[in-house]
Amino acid sequence: MSTHATTRIVGAPVPRKEGVDKLLGRARYVDDMEREGMGYGTTVRSAIPRGLIRSIGFDPHIDWSGFTIVTAADIPGKNHIQLIVADQPCLADGKVNHCEEAIVLLAHASKQQLREAVAAIHIEYDPLPPVFTIEESERQDVIVWGTDNCFKSFLLEKGDVDSAWSGAAHIVEGEYRTGAQEHLYIENNGVIAEHSAENGVTVWGSLQCPYYVHKSLMAVFDLPEDKVRVIQTETGGAFGGKEDYPSILAAHAALLAYKSGHPVKMVYDRMEDLAATTKRHPSRIRHRTALDRNGKLLAMDIEIATDGGAYSTLSSTVLSRATLHASGPYVCPNVRVRSRSWATNAVPYGAFRGFGAPQAIFAMERQMDEIAATLGIDRIELRCRNFLHDGDTTATEQAMREPVILDQLMDRALVESNYHARHAQFARENQGNPIKRGLGIAAFYHGSGFTGSGERTLNSLAGVDVTSEGKVRVLVSSTEFGQGTNTVLTQIAAEAIGLDMIDVIMAPADTGIVPNSGPTVASRTAMVVGRLIERAGLQLVAKLREHVALGECFSCAEFFAACEAYRAACGSVVSLCRYEPPPGIFWDDQKYRGEAYPAFAWSVQVAQVAVDTVTYSAEVEEFWAVQEAGRVLNPVLAAGQIEGGVAQGIGYALYEKVVLRNGRVANNQMTNYIMPTAEDVPPIHVYFEEIPFQHGGYGAKGIGELPHDGPAPAILNAIKDATGVSFHSIPLLPEDMFAALAAHHPVEEATTA
Amino acid sequence: MSACWPIFHITVNGEDCAAQVPPMKRLLDVLREDLRLTGTKEGCGEGECGSCSVRMNGELVNSCLVPVLQADGACIQTVEGLAANGELHPLQQTFLQCGGAQCGICTPGMLMAAAQLLAHNPHPSTAEIREGLAGNLCRCTGFMRIFESVIAAAAYNLEDSKNRRSEQEADAR
Numbered sequence: 001m002s003t004h005a006t007t008r009i010v011g012a013p014v015p016r017k018e019g020v021d022k023l024l025g026r027a028r029y030v031d032d033m034e035r036e037g038m039g040y041g042t043t044v045r046s047a048i049p050r051g052l053i054r055s056i057g058f059d060p061h062i063d064w065s066g067f068t069i070v071t072a073a074d075i076p077g078k079n080h081i082q083l084i085v086a087d088q089p090c091l092a093d094g095k096v097n098h099c100e101e102a103i104v105l106l107a108h109a110s111k112q113q114l115r116e117a118v119a120a121i122h123i124e125y126d127p128l129p130p131v132f133t134i135e136e137s138e139r140q141d142v143i144v145w146g147t148d149n150c151f152k153s154f155l156l157e158k159g160d161v162d163s164a165w166s167g168a169a170h171i172v173e174g175e176y177r178t179g180a181q182e183h184l185y186i187e188n189n190g191v192i193a194e195h196s197a198e199n200g201v202t203v204w205g206s207l208q209c210p211y212y213v214h215k216s217l218m219a220v221f222d223l224p225e226d227k228v229r230v231i232q233t234e235t236g237g238a239f240g241g242k243e244d245y246p247s248i249l250a251a252h253a254a255l256l257a258y259k260s261g262h263p264v265k266m267v268y269d270r271m272e273d274l275a276a277t278t279k280r281h282p283s284r285i286r287h288r289t290a291l292d293r294n295g296k297l298l299a300m301d302i303e304i305a306t307d308g309g310a311y312s313t314l315s316s317t318v319l320s321r322a323t324l325h326a327s328g329p330y331v332c333p334n335v336r337v338r339s340r341s342w343a344t345n346a347v348p349y350g351a352f353r354g355f356g357a358p359q360a361i362f363a364m365e366r367q368m369d370e371i372a373a374t375l376g377i378d379r380i381e382l383r384c385r386n387f388l389h390d391g392d393t394t395a396t397e398q399a400m401r402e403p404v405i406l407d408q409l410m411d412r413a414l415v416e417s418n419y420h421a422r423h424a425q426f427a428r429e430n431q432g433n434p435i436k437r438g439l440g441i442a443a444f445y446h447g448s449g450f451t452g453s454g455e456r457t458l459n460s461l462a463g464v465d466v467t468s469e470g471k472v473r474v475l476v477s478s479t480e481f482g483q484g485t486n487t488v489l490t491q492i493a494a495e496a497i498g499l500d501m502i503d504v505i506m507a508p509a510d511t512g513i514v515p516n517s518g519p520t521v522a523s524r525t526a527m528v529v530g531r532l533i534e535r536a537g538l539q540l541v542a543k544l545r546e547h548v549a550l551g552e553c554f555s556c557a558e559f560f561a562a563c564e565a566y567r568a569a570c571g572s573v574v575s576l577c578r579y580e581p582p583p584g585i586f587w588d589d590q591k592y593r594g595e596a597y598p599a600f601a602w603s604v605q606v607a608q609v610a611v612d613t614v615t616y617s618a619e620v621e622e623f624w625a626v627q628e629a630g631r632v633l634n635p636v637l638a639a640g641q642i643e644g645g646v647a648q649g650i651g652y653a654l655y656e657k658v659v660l661r662n663g664r665v666a667n668n669q670m671t672n673y674i675m676p677t678a679e680d681v682p683p684i685h686v687y688f689e690e691i692p693f694q695h696g697g698y699g700a701k702g703i704g705e706l707p708h709d710g711p712a713p714a715i716l717n718a719i720k721d722a723t724g725v726s727f728h729s730i731p732l733l734p735e736d737m738f739a740a741l742a743a744h745h746p747v748e749e750a751t752t753a
Numbered sequence: 754m755s756a757c758w759p760i761f762h763i764t765v766n767g768e769d770c771a772a773q774v775p776p777m778k779r780l781l782d783v784l785r786e787d788l789r790l791t792g793t794k795e796g797c798g799e800g801e802c803g804s805c806s807v808r809m810n811g812e813l814v815n816s817c818l819v820p821v822l823q824a825d826g827a828c829i830q831t832v833e834g835l836a837a838n839g840e841l842h843p844l845q846q847t848f849l850q851c852g853g854a855q856c857g858i859c860t861p862g863m864l865m866a867a868a869q870l871l872a873h874n875p876h877p878s879t880a881e882i883r884e885g886l887a888g889n890l891c892r893c894t895g896f897m898r899i900f901e902s903v904i905a906a907a908a909y910n911l912e913d914s915k916n917r918r919s920e921q922e923a924d925a926r
Contacts, residue, residue, distance in 0.1 A: 015849045022857030023845040025792020025832035029858065032791035184892050186796040186804055187858040236794070236858025237892050270797040482856025482893045636852040640898050644855065647895030670801035670890070678886040678896045 010495045010698045013636040017486035017506065018234070030190040030206050030233040035263035038192065039068070041256040042114040042266070044104035044121050045276060046096035049130040049345040049663030050144065053094055056104060059120035067117060068260035070105040075255065077222030081247050082215050087145070088311035088348065090220050090251045096125070097144065098310035098347050099664040100276040102248070107256040107264050130345035132663055134284055134305045137342035144310070145343030151308045152316035152341045154323045156592040158395050159334035164299030168290035172371045176287070176363035177729035178712070180307075180658035181280035181651070183352055184675050185481075187236025189245055189277055190267030193253035200227025201254045206235045207246035209519035210477050214511045216247035217254060232509035235481035239648070240351035242481065243521050244313050245277045274668035278350025279658055281306040281318055281341070285326070285363035290334075295377045297332040297386050300395075304339035304360065309348035315341040318349075320451050322356030324596045325709075327395040328364040329406055329445045330386040335395040345663050351521060353645065354708045357446055358652065362730065365442040365713030369720060379717070380419075383443050384410060396596045403691050406443060406602055409626045413441070413604040416687060417624040422608065423721075430722065434614050436745075437621070438722025440607045442710035447597030448629075448702030449524040452587040455579055455598065462517035462529050463536035463576035464493055465507075466563040472497060472540075473507040474533060475576070476517040478525045480506075483704050484637035485525050491633060492530050492697050496537025503556055515576060523702025526633055527599065530697020532577045540575035582695040599693050599701045601629035605646070605710035608682075609718035613745040616734040618719055620650050623684045625707055631692040631699030639686045642707040646684050649711025651675045657731045761825045765790065766834030776822035780814075781805045783821045784831060792832040792861045796890070803889030806862035806869075807831045813869040815888075832861035835868065843909040844868060844902065853902030855893035863889045867903050876907050 021027040056071070058064055072079050072093035079093055080086040092103045104121055108114050130144070131137050137149045145151065165171060191205030200223050207213055210230040217228045230250070235242065249266060256264040268276070283306045290299040304322050308315035319341040326337045372379035387406040393399050414420065419439060426437040449455050462476045474493050480486040490504040497504075507514050517529045544550035547570060550562040563573045587594040608622040625642050632638045655674045659666040667673045692699025712730050719737075720726050725744045727737065760773045765788060772787040784790045784807070793816060796804035800815040807816045808830040835842040844867050847853065854860040863886065870877055870885035877885060882903050883896075891899060 013850075013852075016852070016854065018857075019849045019854055020841070020845075022854050022860050023832075023841065023848055023864065024836055025790075025861045027857055028791075029794070031795070032785075184890075185856070185858075186802055186890060186892055187794070187856070188796075235856065237856040239892070270799070484855075636898070640852045640855060640894055643895035643897040644893045645895075648892070669799060670797040671799060675890060675892065677890060678883045678899070681896050684895055684897050 007495050007698065009491045009501060010633050011631070012634070014487060014491055014501055014634055016484065016637070017490050018480065027234045029187055029236055030192060030204060031267045033192060033204060033233065035192055035194060038263040038265055039107045039109045039260060040111045040114060041105060041107040041253050041264045042118055043102045043252060044106065044118055046092065046099055046101040046103055047123070048096065048125050048127055049099050050097055051095065051125040051127040053092065053096065053103065054124040054126050057122040059122065062117055062120045066108055066113070068107040068256055070255045070259050074259055075220060078219045080219065081251065082219040083244055083247065083313055084316055085312045088313065090248065098345050100347055102252060105252050105256050107260050130663055132344055132346065132660070134307050134342050137344050138305065144345055149343045150340050151312045151343060152319050154320060154337070154339045154592055156323055156335065156337040156395055158397060161299045161301050161334045161336040164290050164334045168298050169293035170291045170375055172289045172367070172374050174287045174367050174370050175728060176285045176366055178283045178359045178362055179731050180282050180349065181352060181656050182274060182658060182673055183239040183241030184673070185237030185239060185241055188268040188270060188273040189242065189249050191246065191250045191253045192263055192265045193250065193257040194263045195254060195258040201258070202229045203250045203254055204231045204233050205246055205250055206242060207232055208238045208242045208479055208481060208521060210479065210509055210511050211516045212244070212519055213247050213250045217250060220251045221254065229510065229512045232479045235479060238481040239353045240355065240521065241278060243351040243519065245350065270670060271668045274673060275665045276347060278313065278348055280352035281308060281315065281349040281356065281359065283322070283359035285360065287363060287367040289367060289371055291371065291375065295375050295382050295385050297330055299334035300327050300332050302326045302337045304337065306341045306359070307344050307346060307349065308341040309344060309346040311348045313348045313350045315349065317451065318351065318356040321447070322360040323592070324396065324447060324451060325357040325360040326364060328361065329388050329443055329602065331388050331392045332395070337395065346660060347665070353648065354705045355522065357705065358649070358709050358712065361442065361444045361709045362712045365444065365710070366716055366728065369717045370726065379441060380410065380414070394596065396593050398595050402599060402693060404602065405628055405689060405691065406604070408689060409602055409604040409628060410443065412687060412689065413606050413624055413626045416626065416685060417606040419606060426722070434612065436611045436613060436722040438609055438718040438720070440609065440714040440716065440718030440721055441604065442714040442717065443604045444709050445600040445602050446523065446702065446706040446709055448527050448599045448601055449597060450522050452589055452594070452596055455528060456581050458518040458579065460518040460529065460532060460579045461515040461576055462532040463515070463574065464533065464540060466573035470560045472499060472504045474504065475507050475514045476529055476533070477509055477511065477514050478517050478529045479509045479520045483641060484634060485520065487637060488526050488633045489530060489533050492533045493537050495698065496534045497541055497559070498554065499556055499559065523704045523706065526700040527630070527693065527696035527702050528579065530700055531695060532579065534697050535577040536575045539577060543575065598695060599630065601627060601701045601703060601706045603627040603706055603710055605714045607711060607714035607718045609715055609722060611719055611722045613723070613741055616737045616741055618654055618732065618737070620654070620682045620715060622682050623711070625684065626687045626689070627706060628689040628691055629703040629706060630696050630701030631690055632688050633698060633700050638688065638703055641703050642686045643684045645705070645707025646711050647676055647681045649708045650681065650715065653712040653715040653730050654732055657733060761821050763824050763826070764828045766830055772821065774821060777820045779817055780819040780821050780824045781816040784816060790831055790833050794858050794861055796858065801890070802859070803866060804859050804862040806865040806889060808865055808869055813866055830865070832864055835864060843906045847902040847905035847909065851902040851905055852898040853894065859889060859891045863891060863899060867906070870903070871907060871910065875910050877903070
């Protein structure tokens with residue numbers, strides 16, 4: 001019932017908990033830290049995409065005595081990075097499967113000496129034929145992973161797709177492609193590691209998931225749980241890019257610390273981070289859609305292929321989310337999604353905000369505009385005729401048990417963007433004007449939390465305790481990396497207990513202190529972990545009432561006095577709660593049927609784009625994002641999440657291109673990997689409709705990934721609206737638009753003199 | 754070796770500092786390693802992201818592109834020098850209120866760029882703010898809240914100067 005009650009702190013624009021430290025420049029990121037006797041580490045990487053390592057030579061001109069040298073032979077435990085499948089070595093042993101794969105690690109007391117030393121290690125290879133594209137991998141002429149190059153496949157089926165085509169009034173087909181995308185967190189990956197026989201391995205680092213790193217280090221060092229400790233330092237952006245990769249970097253630094261006997265810091269520079277760490281999975285998605293004469297969906301046959309890179313990392317779960325978002329927020333009686341993730345000899349792709357959904361939604365929402373054009377139905381009308389409503393079922397036959405207000409979101413988006421008037425105005429002004437303006441729409445959902453049975457498997461534990469200094473501490477391994485974890489979780493604890501923000505602090509994200517509340521991913525923190533903190537806070541108050549007669553109403557002083565009385569009587573003051581799935585949840589992992597997500601967040605976005613038919617550049621001029629993501633816990637932070645996600649989505653659509661040459665990132669600099677700047681991002685208007693979700697922390701659903709899902713299709717739909725030309729792949733750069741636009745908008749229209 | 758290196762004198766946040774370092778050592782590294790002022794961050798090391806922005810003799814510079822010999826004798830202001838007498842600078846206050854900082858890694862540089870902008874243009878238009886901050890990349894916010902923060906700080910300045918004026922007028926009377 002808490003979701004409907006009035007709240008004092010939840011819902012208020014409380015300032016960021018760690019904000020003052022960040023603004024004063026005193027927040028401690030990993031590169032701001034030092035340990036006594038610390039040395040520096042670096043990585044010697046593969047220069048080729050695939051091959052056998054014939055020899056590793058050390059140039060005799062270097063005095064190697066001051067260096068610590070680590071190869072696969074030095075690993076005390078298992079030589080793999082523990083994630084889903086244990087296929088990725090911690091250090092290459094005899095063969096390499098992608099450029100930049102780590103082969104040798106070096107540590108030295110002086111950073112300056114390392115660069116020269118890396119150049120003095122000569123690795124000779126016997127190259128093997130590499131695979132660089134989804135198509136090459138599918139052909140299976142060269143097998144680079146397993147027996148068939150396929151990391152994972154899913155088949156999702158609803159109704160009977162094959163018999164739907166004959167009765168269809170229209171069949172529309174389309175193929176869509178998305179490129180890789182770099183997270184471009186401004187703080188590169190970095191860690192400091194220590195090792196001692198007594199304490200085992202300790203790692204401090206810029207990371208999202210302390211317990212992922214913890215688990216991976218246990219395997220690499222063959223150590224028990226209590227001999228590995230992982231501590232998150234202030235983290236300068238992550239976006240998924242610090243979900244899986246830090247497990248590798250932490251293992252590398254820890255191996256150097258283990259062999260050298262000294263703490264070792266490894267902080268990548270930008271070029272290394274861009275070249276060697278994960279990116280968003282490239283995709284190719286094919287749609288075949290059957291409709292009746294009124295534009296109602298009859299069948300969708302969708303085929304997804306992603307490029308997973310050289311090792312499986314998180315490709316299977318990214319593919320799962322792509323599969324579950326492929327058919328969009330629409331009702332369709334017959335759906336088939338066949339999806340596969342393919343191995344190539346690219347640097348492994350990994351988690352990135354949206355996690356497969358942006359790829360799937362790009363294809364679905366471009367396809368909707370193609371359908372509208374083919375059928376001659378207005379694209380808004382087409383979407384509204386097919387939107388999911390309460391009681392409808394998704395492609396997995398998940399019934400919509402919470403209210404679905406897509407019509408309302410669409411109406412609001414049209415009103416706030418003044419859509420119809422603008423559209424009419426552009427239609428007039430575009431005539432004879434080399435600048436063509438258009439509007440584009442995307443409608444979509446994003447599933448909050450882990451997929452299917454995921455949250456039950458995670459079995460998260462979180463809670464609060466009370467320190468002897470008189471503060472409530474939030475105990476979670478959920479991390480802050482800009483999205484607001486610290487603030488919303490302390491808001492929830494303060495609200496639930498009845499304290500002020502100043503009375504609640506975050507425990508350090510240190511596996512030696514906090515329980516495993518699951519990874520900080522999948523838009524799950526506010527909803528799932530927030531709910532655990534809400535329950536833990538209420539449970540603590542109930543305990544104090546029962547055992548030490550805390551009154552119905554209490555002051556802060558009375559609360560902490562009760563805590564001390566409890567401590568004297570019963571020991572420590574701790575309240576922990578474990579995840580409990582909402583009742584009536586069913587998920588069949590084999591058939592991909594049932595409740596795919598505990599909840600969905602919904603959004604309609606509108607992009608206004610101007611295309612210059614002289615320079616072939618496209619500029620997003622204004623953007624509207626309307627969403628329902630449950631209760632908004634903090635309006636300033638929530639809007640910041642939406643705006644930041646939209647800006648990344650604009651980059652994904654129009655700016656950010658990872659150029660690969662022979663499997664190597666050719667533009668691994670901020671000079672040539674271009675993200676939107678302060679001059680490129682348009683005004684972004686953000687609106688929330690709030691429907692509290694009864695199983696989320698104070699009614700919250702997931703919010704972090706949602707905004708990244710829509711900009712790319714909305715923008716390409718707007719370009720179609722402006723120019724009449726359909727583009728099917730992103731990133732869409734001027735050179736990509738050139739040929740098609742030049743043909744469609746002949747030069748005389750564009751001449752100025 | 755280090756005995757051969759010259760001693761460089763720089764004034765940082767009003768304090769005289771000296772560092773005996775190689776002349777081509779980056780100002781960024783002198784600030785972070787030799788003077789232990791780690792508020793200034795490195796994002797790209799090639800002058801693209803602006804995280805290492807500091808003010809040098811009244812100009813905004815990327816400290817990753819400035820060899821320390823070029824800074825010899827200069828007055829430098831870093832993020833650590835913004836707050837005075839235990840009070841947040843107006844920009845720090847408005848960044849806090851408006852949500853101008855998320856992960857915080859671009860924030861020190863962004864604050865210095867914003868301070869530089871307001872020093873030369875106390876009441877910038879949104880277009881001028883966009884231009885003034887174009888050399889500082891933020892991957893979290895999408896910039897909207899940073900613009901708001903700068904606008905709010907400019908209003909704060911205006912309010913402040915109005916107050917000062919009315920105080921002066923009151924004194925004059």
